[in-house]
Amino acid sequence: MSSLTALTLAEARAGLERKEFSARELTEAFLAAMAKARPLNLFITETPERALQMAQACDERRRRGAPLPLDGIPIAVKDLFCTKGILTTAASRILEGFTPSYESTVTEKLWQSGAVLLGKTNCDEFAMGSSTTTSHFGPTLSAWRRAGDNRPLVAGGSSGGSAAAIAAHAALGAIGTDTGGSIRQPASFCGVVGIKPSYGRCSRWGVVAFASSLDHPGPLAKTVRDAAILLSAMAGHDPKDSTSAPLPVADFEAALTGEIKGLKIGIPAEYRVPDMPAEIDALWQSGIAWLSEAGAEAVEISLPMTRYALPAYYIIAPAEASSNLARYDGVRFGLRVEGGSVDEMYELTRAAGFGAEVRRRVLIGTYVLSAGYYEAYYLKAQRVRALVARDFAKAFEKVDLILTPTAPSPAFAVGEKSDDPIAMYLNDVFTVTADLAGLPAISVPAGLSAEGLPLGLQLIGRAFAEETVFRAAEVLEAAAGFHHAPAFLASGEP
Amino acid sequence: MIEGRTGSFEIVIGLEVHAQVISRAKLFSGAATRFGAEPNTEVSPIDAAFPGMLPVLNKFCVEQAVKTGLALEAEINLESVFERKNYFYPDLPPGYQISQYQNPIVGGGRIILDMPDGSSRAIRITRLHLEQDAGKSLHDQDPRLTFVDLNRAGVALMEIVSEPDLRSAEEVGIYLRKLRAILRALGTSNGNMEEGSMRCDANVSVRRPGAALGTRTEIKNVNSIRFLMQAVDYEARRQIEVVEDGGRVLQETRLFDSARGTTRPMRSKEEAHDYRYFPDPDLVPLVLDREWVEELKRSLPELPDAKKARFVKNYGLSSSDAAFLAGDGASAAYFEATAQGREAKTAANWVMVELLGALNRKGLGIAGSPVSAESLGRLIDLVSEGTISGRIAKEVFAEMIETGADPGSIVKEKGLFQVSDAGVIEEAVDAVLRRETDKVAQYRSGREKLFGYFVGQVMRATEGRANPALVNELLRKKLAG
Known part of the structure; x- marks a missing residue:
């Protein structure tokens, strides 16, 4: 039984089908792993009772011979998704005690497919951050350590709890949201593997909003196949979300044919940024070589607006956030700090309820939407956004996919960049472009840095071409052969 | 024009009307919209802006707005955009109102005013847009606390903005009644200012004739047409006084105080917002199908202007009577039912003068009238058949409005039949002439205007039931005799 948590989702699914173990046994193994991983602060809320209850139902369905596609698969859910009857915080104090009376569309779909909820994972407050250190519930720590250096590292963010839970084998799969990466x-x-599907592919209904036009729910998993399985269950048109795409959802797993012969892979010159570590550039070159060897053709392309994407993102996202977060006013739910007047109650509640990064972005967003600045900031950023999308549209006339590094560095230590918001x-820098353009983009673990930390490569596809993205990602994954275990697991998995 | 101490001034008024859209569900949620429901019983998590909730546009509200735009002869914008108007208030749960700003669903149109002298005047409509209503803050339930009722939060409103084309309080009244008539004819809004289903802000300025526009003030918080007319009048006179005293009108928002009949400036804290409008990223641009709009246009009901023209043409009514009756769907329908197969002008007179007058005194509307159109029609028939005189008819009508009884039975019960028996009338005539020998002599010596006196005496003697034509005929014969 000890190796149940080491299985991939696809392997666990096969084991359940063959009745090698029950959903209950699988869930119990993960609950034990979660307990052991508590020092990493992966979860804001663990839901062991709910998990066992759900697993029980899965086993009964299987006994009746009517299992669901994900029956018995224990997953972790970013605490940005509203879950009926379960505390939902967005990692913020302002949602103190908030228990939704409704279930997000994406999680509802997962439960309808038989998935089992392990708990709600930690993240940056309102998903604002790249390190899961802005959470009101403290930082999530990565399962990884630099070679010969025991300082705790960040898990990245904002879906850091979800990613770290998979790396620490504390969940078989997880869901997160991607707004800028x-x-x-x-x-x-x-x-681990993480895919941000096309904008509109997964419903945003019931997901605590950060920046509505940029928020993309998506899965994280151990493998490309696992991610494909999860996305098939999560995706689909939702009439409750006006921005949801009325398109049919393919069986993404079926797209994993291993065949990428003739695919044209764009290599954008503009992603070779000045300060990028050589090892990341080298990994990128390896990626090009792996895909070429599999029969794809690498093509140099240009995405000239790339350098303006990050500034545009840091105008549009805070602008939307400043408005989306106005509802946290202490009147109807969550934290309320009483004041002498209603204005004072707003001020005290929001000052106490929001952390520094959220306050910073609300201020930036309010500023860029203000009279006299709207044209210079918000409108200009929207024009940049349209140009970024046009860059991609032009590139996709020539290529099928675009390959880039996922991030300009490996994980950094907790506290390392916290005093410098710009850093x-x-x-x-490499991820916001696909958010601005609403394109599907996946990160696949492809190698280790010199310090022994994982590095990912990113594949970006045409809108709603997730199948192509998954197919090439699986080829990349196989070629990279990333089978390294983090220090946390090496120190003795149960 | 208003006369000041130093000469005349022109008042310039533009109106912003908020009309609640008739729709079972709210603009962006499925919650119900019944008026007068228990507080906070018609609220969905979307209206209460719970985390993760998203708006979905109610297509029926769009249809209502487009119909209204078409009725205002306005251009329908096939692409429009919903934006967020951001401000904090406890009865505005999301901290923003979803409204339309730069690209409204309806552009320029017009409303024709039917002036009392029978002439018409066109007032330009700038735009009509869709937006959400806010909830209600109740400050009078507790000495210390403010209560919030979110039933109204998210209900669809049409904001209908006019150009500054109105020139008097009277025109403001005519405009609002006409707009209300159009909305009611369409079934797109109840247009009831007292219930708050129609609200109106007025932008008022004054100027010397021919001069450039003066600085305007905005009057808010008025809940009836009559009050708004009062407020506009007051505000114009106030501004004229300011100007004549050498002062400057401040651009500000003023609240109407209905108890005093005055306006006062809103505290500056109550306004001075930077609304930070931007397109709502939870919604996509609203794109309408041209064919769908055309279809709605073809399906519009008869509107007050068309009805007025038809009343003039088919019933021979005067322009002002036609406008008056066509201006209210219920009155128009009542009139048409009454006029069916009868002399239309007579029917119009009965409806406009007797019926509406009586209902007005009783504080009733046409819908609550104790006298049905059929019943009134039968009364008119009794007169035209000669069964009762016009004078008796008014008595009968007074009875009908109290009891709702059928005119025929009242006439029968009270024996009000007109007396057309020449013998009976002759007897009465003879009796009067015998009694009034002096006056008869005067008449015969040339005081012919005494004729009316004799008629009156005969009618009195017959309790008004004598056929007036016969009375005249017999009197003439006998006096000549």
């Missing part, structure tokens, strides 16, 4: 960057830092924002 919040699925792919922690996936890269933690040596922190630079983490998103």
